């Protein structure tokens with residue numbers, strides 16, 4: 465049976481008159497790398513702050529491994545969480561080792577051998593006397609993660625950790641997340657604007673817009689709903705629709721004036737080409753849809769009526 469590591473049910477949060485979250489329902493299952501996707505100000509950080517108890521006063525239910533927020537067992541469950549929310553915070557004048565030592569002391573960890581072990585795990589073992597202020601952004605992010613990993617959390621929460629990283633650092637970061645997920649058996653909740661990266665790393669996505677959860681979808685569901693689409697551009701869409709309806713039922717949709725997207729997973733470009741041509745329909749273009757999380761997200765937001773905030 466799937467175990468829910470985190471669940472939010474109808475969670476709402478307001479700042480004065482502004483509603484930052486409206487009835488958000490979200491489930492992170494054990495082993496997930498859950499990608500929380502949303503534009504600036506959509507409520508991602510607010511969700512993470514509520515989970516980690518940095519923010520209180522919300523409506524609805526929040527539970528960690530079945531323990532409801534507000535109970536003492538939630539606080540116990542919180543101790544099994546690692547989080548880097550907003551930018552990683554560390555002492556500028558201290559080295560990676562010294563910063564880690566402070567975190568260990570704060571968390572009541574007396575066996576400091578975990579420090580080098582964790583620094584090695586995040587590939588920061590050789591930073592020696594270099595002070596935090598002289599770290600690259602990628603190094604700062606990795607130290608943030610190392611600090612969140614010292615108590616071997618079951619669940620890691622990372623707010624926009626990829627922001628500002630260069631392409632090489634992004635790849636290294638992705639590899640690190642996969643390593644944490646697999647080798648340390650850690651469930652991860654990660655928010656980001658960089659959707660190509662979230663696509664590469666996540667096993668499940670939640671799309672949030674203007675404080676509302678629009679859709680939750682697994683990577684498999686996303687792949688099967690998007691990647692199979694075949695795009696056909698024709699002059700006469702109604703004539704094409706009649707032919708398609710007869711051949712594949714309603715597994716297609718109109719996009720714009722001249723475009724049809726065929727979503728039947730068993731359809732092939734060659735087969736559709738042959739079918740339409742044999743029925744005298746002139747094809748301007750036919751090809752596989754270049755599917756991406758960006759397209760999916762943009763279409764989802766547009767289907768809600770724009771995307772203005």
Ligand SMILES: Nc1ncnc2c1ncn2[C@@H]1O[C@H](COP(=O)(O)OP(=O)(O)OP(=O)(O)O)[C@@H](O)[C@H]1O
Pocket residue numbers: 479482483484502503504505506507508509510511
């Ligand atoms: N402490 C606060 N006081 C007032 N309004 C706030 C506060 N924190 C967040 N908000 C508002 O709540 C909404 C959601 O903000 P939040 O930071 O959660 O969004 P986000 O998705 O994390 O955005 P970003 O990607 O820019 O970090 C925004 O409209 C924001 O202005």
